[in-house]
Amino acid sequence: xxxxxxxxxxxxxxxxxxxxxxxxxxxxxxxxxxxxxxxxxxxxxxxxxxxxxxxxxxxxxxxxxxxxxxxxxxxxxxxxxxxxxxxxxxxxxxxxxxxxxxxxxxxxxxxxxxxxxxxxxxxxxxxxxxxxxxxxxxxxxxxxxxxxxxxxxxxxxxxxxxxxxxxxxxxxxxxxxxxxxxxxxxxxxxxxxxxxxxxxxxxxxxxxxxxxxxxxxxxxxxxxxxxxxxxxxxxxxxxxxx
Numbered sequence: 001x002x003x004x005x006x007x008x009x010x011x012x013x014x015x016x017x018x019x020x021x022x023x024x025x026x027x028x029x030x031x032x033x034x035x036x037x038x039x040x041x042x043x044x045x046x047x048x049x050x051x052x053x054x055x056x057x058x059x060x061x062x063x064x065x066x067x068x069x070x071x072x073x074x075x076x077x078x079x080x081x082x083x084x085x086x087x088x089x090x091x092x093x094x095x096x097x098x099x100x101x102x103x104x105x106x107x108x109x110x111x112x113x114x115x116x117x118x119x120x121x122x123x124x125x126x127x128x129x130x131x132x133x134x135x136x137x138x139x140x141x142x143x144x145x146x147x148x149x150x151x152x153x154x155x156x157x158x159x160x161x162x163x164x165x166x167x168x169x170x171x172x173x174x175x176x177x178x179x180x181x182x183x184x185x186x187x188x189x190x191x192x193x194x195x196x197x198x199x200x201x202x203x204x205x206x207x208x209x210x211x212x213x214x215x216x217x218x219x220x221x222x223x224x225x226x227x228x229x230x231x232x233x234x235x236x237x238x239x240x241x242x
Contacts, residue, residue, distance in 0.1 A: 058117045067112045123213030131196035160192040
């Protein structure tokens with residue numbers, strides 16, 4: 001049930017993001033931080049591709065920008081159709097639909113980016129997601145996580161997501177000090193990263209650092225936290241949106 005709730009939330013966010021590509025087409029919608037979808041390794045990392053600084057880091061050409069913008073428009077239409085279909089689907093069908101949507105995006109972006117660009121994009125994505133990326137199947141496989149480690153990571157993530165949901169609900173109340181709430185959420189995520197990385201062996205932690213590549217300084221802004229490779233507990237905790 002929790003998994004389905006997260007999937008619905010991701011679908012809603014994806015649909016909204018693609019509906020509003022922001023200034024400059026694929027250049028980036030304000031508020032779309034790189035950690036918008038923690039735990040969901042949307043292979044191409046479209047949240048990152050919408051950031052001008054990331055486009056510059058990757059050496060995205062004008063032609064590629066146009067192609068990315070076109071792909072996002074196509075994804076928007078597919079997501080809108082998916083939102084309609086998913087309402088009457090079984091839990092298994094919903095999960096399959098979500099996986100298929102992610103796969104289509106990954107295949108589409110793979111046709112646009114050069115191998116070196118996609119490789120660097122993945123490194124930036126891991127930096128941005130921080131330790132929550134350990135929930136991703138591809139990351140868990142690359143780190144050779146045991147079943148016991150995967151369960152611990154899943155349990156820790158579920159625990160902190162529940163706390164995050166409670167904080168989001170508190171933030172809707174009138175008169176709430178949103179700045180203080182943002183700081184609390186930053187602290188919560190740092191603590192989550194620390195606990196998640198503690199599950200890894202010393203060798204896995206070293207490999208995790210290598211997987212993130214050269215440190216990239218994400219732009220700071222409202223709701224973004226400073227960080228990067230070498231963040232809490234030596235992990236990659238790049239900036240995320242609250």
